[in-house]
Amino acid sequence: MSITEINLTSFTTVSAPLLPGLFVPVSPEVPAPGQVQTRPTIFIDRDGVINQNRKEHVLNWSEFQFIEGSKKALALLKQAGYQVVVVTNQATIERGLLTVAQLDQLHRQMANEIEMAGGQVTAVYYCPHRPEANCDCRKPRPGLLLEAASRFQIKLGDSWFIGDHLTDLEAGLAAGCKPILVQTGRGQMAAEELQGLQPGSASVSRLALKFGPSVSLRLPVKADLLDAVEFILANR
Numbered sequence: 001m002s003i004t005e006i007n008l009t010s011f012t013t014v015s016a017p018l019l020p021g022l023f024v025p026v027s028p029e030v031p032a033p034g035q036v037q038t039r040p041t042i043f044i045d046r047d048g049v050i051n052q053n054r055k056e057h058v059l060n061w062s063e064f065q066f067i068e069g070s071k072k073a074l075a076l077l078k079q080a081g082y083q084v085v086v087v088t089n090q091a092t093i094e095r096g097l098l099t100v101a102q103l104d105q106l107h108r109q110m111a112n113e114i115e116m117a118g119g120q121v122t123a124v125y126y127c128p129h130r131p132e133a134n135c136d137c138r139k140p141r142p143g144l145l146l147e148a149a150s151r152f153q154i155k156l157g158d159s160w161f162i163g164d165h166l167t168d169l170e171a172g173l174a175a176g177c178k179p180i181l182v183q184t185g186r187g188q189m190a191a192e193e194l195q196g197l198q199p200g201s202a203s204v205s206r207l208a209l210k211f212g213p214s215v216s217l218r219l220p221v222k223a224d225l226l227d228a229v230e231f232i233l234a235n236r
């Protein structure tokens with residue numbers, strides 16, 4: 001076997017590891033890396049908070065349905081001077097259900113529609129890995145938040161994380177953000193878990209173990225994204 005053939009074999013069998021994903025909508029307001037960014041930031045989970053959660057993955061634009069009031073909430077945030085960073089687990093990539101280009105296109109359409117309604121998305125961070133990959137970027141781990149904080153000079157202690165799942169709260173707390181649970185998407189179930197109606201929940205136990213037994217009492221629970229944003233603006 002010649003050297004060329006050996007190299008060819010090794011190239012075809014070894015695939016590059018997937019890195020955490022970042023999509024930045026084309027916008028003049030996006031700062032260069034390292035540029036000081038002082039705008040307060042709201043991190044928002046995507047499915048079940050901005051758009052309707054589906055039993056199956058959202059694989060194309062026709063399956064992306066904005067939750068009522070979410071575009072208005074994003075417009076209110078822009079008017080109030082907040083920047084918005086979307087943080088989403090997208091195992092769809094490693095599972096081969098979506099290409100990075102298709103996911104970027106979905107996020108481009110989402111960002112466009114949000115802009116048309118008066119809002120703005122500064123960036124979308126996504127974890128492309130399956131849960132079994134045990135990566136640092138899949139929520140409940142805070143990897144994506146830490147990446148965003150570094151890239152956009154975000155003060156995590158001044159930031160909120162709005163999500164519909166306890167793993168969102170966990171990621172937010174782990175990164176030092178102030179988390180808010182919304183009851184859209186899977187949030188009703190998460191709220192019940194949080195209130196102890198489902199004792200023995202692994203997520204609540206993990207939260208309590210990591211952040212203290214009274215953690216569930218300190219976490220705001222709101223109806224939806226609009227309700228959460230109004231809460232944030234009222235408590236500035």
Ligand SMILES: [Zn+2]
Pocket residue numbers: 020127128129135136137138
């Ligand atoms: Zn990941």
